[in-house]
Amino acid sequence: MTTPARYDVLGIGNAIVDVIAPVEDAFLDAHRITHASMTLIDEERASRLYDVFPPASETSGGSAANTIAGCANLGAKTAYFGKIADDELGETFAHDLRAAGASFFTRPLKNGPKTARCLIAVTPDAQRSMSTYLGASSLFGPSDLDAEVIRDAAITYMEGYLFDQDDAKAAFVQAAEIAVSAGRQTALTLSDLFCVERHRDAFLHLVRGHIDILFANEDEILALYETASFDDALSQVRADCRFAAITRGAKGSVLLCKDEVVTVAAEPVEHVVDTTGAGDLYAAGVLYGLSRGLPLAECGRIGSVAAAEIISHYGARAQTPLRDLAELDAQG
Amino acid sequence: MTTPARYDVLGIGNAIVDVIAPVEDAFLDAHRITHASMTLIDEERASRLYDVFPPASETSGGSAANTIAGCANLGAKTAYFGKIADDELGETFAHDLRAAGASFFTRPLKNGPKTARCLIAVTPDAQRSMSTYLGASSLFGPSDLDAEVIRDAAITYMEGYLFDQDDAKAAFVQAAEIAVSAGRQTALTLSDLFCVERHRDAFLHLVRGHIDILFANEDEILALYETASFDDALSQVRADCRFAAITRGAKGSVLLCKDEVVTVAAEPVEHVVDTTGAGDLYAAGVLYGLSRGLPLAECGRIGSVAAAEIISHYGARAQTPLRDLAELDAQG
Numbered sequence: 001m002t003t004p005a006r007y008d009v010l011g012i013g014n015a016i017v018d019v020i021a022p023v024e025d026a027f028l029d030a031h032r033i034t035h036a037s038m039t040l041i042d043e044e045r046a047s048r049l050y051d052v053f054p055p056a057s058e059t060s061g062g063s064a065a066n067t068i069a070g071c072a073n074l075g076a077k078t079a080y081f082g083k084i085a086d087d088e089l090g091e092t093f094a095h096d097l098r099a100a101g102a103s104f105f106t107r108p109l110k111n112g113p114k115t116a117r118c119l120i121a122v123t124p125d126a127q128r129s130m131s132t133y134l135g136a137s138s139l140f141g142p143s144d145l146d147a148e149v150i151r152d153a154a155i156t157y158m159e160g161y162l163f164d165q166d167d168a169k170a171a172f173v174q175a176a177e178i179a180v181s182a183g184r185q186t187a188l189t190l191s192d193l194f195c196v197e198r199h200r201d202a203f204l205h206l207v208r209g210h211i212d213i214l215f216a217n218e219d220e221i222l223a224l225y226e227t228a229s230f231d232d233a234l235s236q237v238r239a240d241c242r243f244a245a246i247t248r249g250a251k252g253s254v255l256l257c258k259d260e261v262v263t264v265a266a267e268p269v270e271h272v273v274d275t276t277g278a279g280d281l282y283a284a285g286v287l288y289g290l291s292r293g294l295p296l297a298e299c300g301r302i303g304s305v306a307a308a309e310i311i312s313h314y315g316a317r318a319q320t321p322l323r324d325l326a327e328l329d330a331q332g
Numbered sequence: 333m334t335t336p337a338r339y340d341v342l343g344i345g346n347a348i349v350d351v352i353a354p355v356e357d358a359f360l361d362a363h364r365i366t367h368a369s370m371t372l373i374d375e376e377r378a379s380r381l382y383d384v385f386p387p388a389s390e391t392s393g394g395s396a397a398n399t400i401a402g403c404a405n406l407g408a409k410t411a412y413f414g415k416i417a418d419d420e421l422g423e424t425f426a427h428d429l430r431a432a433g434a435s436f437f438t439r440p441l442k443n444g445p446k447t448a449r450c451l452i453a454v455t456p457d458a459q460r461s462m463s464t465y466l467g468a469s470s471l472f473g474p475s476d477l478d479a480e481v482i483r484d485a486a487i488t489y490m491e492g493y494l495f496d497q498d499d500a501k502a503a504f505v506q507a508a509e510i511a512v513s514a515g516r517q518t519a520l521t522l523s524d525l526f527c528v529e530r531h532r533d534a535f536l537h538l539v540r541g542h543i544d545i546l547f548a549n550e551d552e553i554l555a556l557y558e559t560a561s562f563d564d565a566l567s568q569v570r571a572d573c574r575f576a577a578i579t580r581g582a583k584g585s586v587l588l589c590k591d592e593v594v595t596v597a598a599e600p601v602e603h604v605v606d607t608t609g610a611g612d613l614y615a616a617g618v619l620y621g622l623s624r625g626l627p628l629a630e631c632g633r634i635g636s637v638a639a640a641e642i643i644s645h646y647g648a649r650a651q652t653p654l655r656d657l658a659e660l661d662a663q664g
């Protein structure tokens with residue numbers, strides 16, 4: 001038996017501020033932005049792209065950070081590791097995470113690159129196409145881990161995007177080892193189709209031996225197992241992971257563990273504005289449910305409610321209390 | 333006859349980035365924030381208030397800047413003067429204004445206070461309660477005026493908020509003089525009820541001799557003339573100004589000139605989220621209409637359409653092309 005955990009969920013990821021703007025489809029073509037995915041860009045490209053970017057609004061982002069903010073909003077005890085710079089956007093990022101109720105520990109970077117920003121172009125189909133300048137977040141590494149916090153978290157949740165930087169990848173592996181040694185659970189989100197293509201072997205290795213809880217969308221799980229069959233992918237992930245939750249956009253999601261498979265419908269949304277953070281908030285709801293030992297169907301329902309809130313407006317942080325939307329207080 | 337103007341509208345105001353968060357009513361009481369108005373705060377109070385502020389999003393703001401961004405969005409040729417600092421939020425402000433299509437000239441401040449920010453708490457009644465730290469914007473003064481641009485603008489539009497700082501007030505008066513000497517029109521928005529209380533005599537002096545076009549809401553115009561009768565206020569403003577547009581929230585607006593009074597209904601809005609910028613965008617629509625020589629009723633209609641867009645989401649900058657919403661292209 002492990003001791004009770006001080007945190008329900010610890011998140012580790014790239015600490016990013018989103019710069020979000022609605023655009024026409026032609027904008028993506030004109031500026032060579034890949035539709036509906038995440039592309040890493042350098043500082044010069046970020047600067048040139050911002051110069052031609054439409055009027056935007058800034059909200060804190062970062063995949064795992066969005067999930068942690070969502071978990072905290074739902075009422076979970078949460079913490080986060082990720083690298084910001086000692087600048088205004090870094091202050092914004094830290095404020096928004098702490099104000100959501102999460103503990104945020106990582107020391108800001110001084111005299112280095114600026115806080116990461118992600119230029120998000122939202123097309124009329126509500127898809128988000130992301131161009132990410134990692135800046136300070138790329139300097140996250142093993143020395144930023146606080147082993148005591150990891151040992152004190154029931155679930156350590158990490159984003160696949162961390163594998164895009166060697167130091168962050170090393171931190172990921174080390175954090176997973178600490179969590180496993182402490183008898184805690186590890187969780188991974190595959191993050192993005194192209195991220196899976198870049199790191200398939202490493203992700204398969206993790207999924208097959210080191211990760212208890214896996215999050216992915218349909219494209220990502222098909223890419224991971226290099227199959228065109230969703231059923232085939234589900235069989236494989238079920239053999240590999242203790243628990244998995246696979247999202248399928250408007251078709252809802254599938255949650256699986258060794259002896260149960262549950263299909264959950266998506267929550268109806270009147271007007272889908274911006275899908276940024278849909279997967280992150282779905283994961284938040286599921287992780288919250290798991291932390292409370294709720295049935296799979298209920299975990300999926302809370303995830304769907306959180307995702308529905310986030311896609312009904314611009315930005316990946318909740319504008320309405322998620323506990324109320326999910327009617328958690330009514331359940332006691 | 334004056335020469336044709338290079339700019340339809342030049343705006344002058346406090347260059348501010350908004351930090352917007354939904355709050356419960358109790359938040360205003362707990363932190364002594366005055367409901368539905370603008371309060372100036374110092375840096376220390378801004379820092380303490382931000383510490384307790386909920387997760388927020390940042391969008392460029394500033395009353396006259398919102399109006400100019402709206403005018404530009406509608407298709408007018410616009411320019412703006414206002415003081416930002418040489419920092420990240422300043423860069424954001426400049427980007428958003430230029431990306432909207434406005435020319436923005438003012439030199440950023442170096443080695444001084446940070447770019448102004450306005451902490452906006454939006455209550456469930458959709459009213460915005462603003463706590464403004466003026467920072468760099470308070471150092472705007474006569475030396476920031478470019479007389480050539482003023483002479484080249486058909487209308488110079490200024491916010492009453494400028495009267496809260498002596499240097500900005502001096503710049504206001506000087507800009508008005510330059511515009512009048514060049515045979516151009518001057519416009520003023522009364523900005524805020526408490527702003528009128530602070531500067532009633534100065535505003536009356538302006539309205540009675542130096543301002544061609546006046547914008548105000550019902551509370552502000554009643555406060556200006558110290559009357560409880562809306563009809564009385566309308567008679568007085570009609571005697572004082574060549575043109576006035578008075579907004580009454582959901583009751584619509586009244587537009588007046590010497591030989592015409594027109595009442596315009598508010599555009600229906602399905603769900604009012606955040607009234608930040610409602611007056612600013614109404615002014616944008618009216619100024620656009622005036623710049624095109626449209627009838628008063630049409631000016632008011634475009635203003636109402638722009639205001640309706642802005643109150644349907646958080647933030648005071650348009651998320652949907654206003655020309656399309658106002659069906660301007662269909663009119664040729």
